[in-house]
Amino acid sequence: MARVTQTMPSELRNAVPEKAARFVYMLFRAFARVFSILLLLAVWEILARSGSFTHFQLPAFSEVVARIWNDAWSGDLWINTALTLYRALTAFAICAVLGVIIGMAMSRNALANWFFDPIISVGFPMPKIAFLPVVILWLGVYDVSKITMIVIDAIFPVIAATVIAIQGVERELIWSARNMGANNRELLTQIVLPAALPQIMTGLQVALPLSLIVAVVAEMLMGGYGLGGAMMTASRFANSTGVFAGIVEIAVVGFCLVKAMALIRRRLLVWHQETNEPATA
């Protein structure tokens, strides 16, 4: 179906060299992308300064930025961010490796499938964060228990995605590889895993934000350093500037992680047809 594409007005294309026109267009698009975010921040600042909210309810954006700046100079920001990232990413790495291994075992071994399948299908939709007090009871409040909690929450999407991905690998690929004399290990590393990679990556892309969510909750509940812990401390002292600073910091960290993951996906799947198609969201 012929859709009308409006990349740029045609008069413009004739009047100026194509390159310059594209540059102007890119500039315009970049501005359009940040315009509403700037608008949102401006509204925040104006609302906070107008006095319709108390300082406790809504500190001005400029104050929040100043607070983040101070934290950055004193080093607190980096310590907290590094600790949160360390917990979330360690757990995420464990989830990625263990999840793919369990998923592979389930699709190759009937016994493993028999054992894990009901656990996955019952455990996946459960709110596993409810087990947090149990994890504290068993492992205390330090890194081990935080990381364990994140793994419990974030491993399910990886396992489920791996199982579905391996089921979806085309039979013809496997048959022809076998025909050409691939042994089991070669079949796994050279055929099944690459073919299953897109869906496994999708599972990982679900697991990564989830691990950050759980990391923040775990830090809030168990206290100590970390972005979540710092927010909770600020909240206890009714320091709402600190709380809003925490949200901005966590938002930035989350945004960067998700974007990095999308980038890795594009790099890893260069050979796949999806890379040529525009990604959604």
Added chain:
Amino acid sequence: MKQVTRYLPLLLLAVAWELAARLELVSTSALPPLSDVISAWIDLIKDGDLVSNAASSLYRAGAGLALAILVGATLGIVMAWWKPVNVLLSPIVEMFYPLPKSALIPVTVIWLGYGDGSKILLIFLGCMLPVTIGAFNGARSCEQALVWSARSMGADQLRMLWDVVVPSAMPELLNGVRTALALSFILLVSSELIVAQKGFGYLIGSLGANGSYDAMYAVVLTVAFLGFAADRLYLLITKRTLAWRE
């Protein structure tokens, strides 16, 4: 019979739990026997503790989720239908989507205090974006031919939106709602664990603090089961709703 063999591993785990606790392989305070947990659960039901806390938790989750679905779906469909709205809102959606929603817990408390309001707001804010993105992707992938034929048959804008775009957005929209449903339980329990005076999270926290671990396990398992049951029920409803597609 097939169902029994399928879920046998869960039964085995339950037996292993009971044995490990009874034979004192692990300390019974860390892992009370399953039978104790069940009797504690029955006691909690008899007290009415579990029921009243469950009611307030489910009210919060239900209200927040209903708001999120209503606002989120409208927003997503409007974004797909009117380009200017999309240009204005999509950067904001894109920025807030990766935000770990649990970071909002202290802010909602600052705004609305310790009661129902802050939990409902948190669940609403946290669950809205998955629904929005589902509705947006669904409505955008609506077949142009359908829109055109509706227009040629004389449907006005609103009619077209309701009769063509909304139904074709439905599958992806419902998928987004499923994500939101799971998220609502996570946010509910974690916000109640951190600050609350009633609800599941509060009950778990206070029972744990009292050292009555068998009752704590009972509540934890109840929440886990409710989340699971809600998901299964939702899948059933979705299958019914989308039956027209085949």
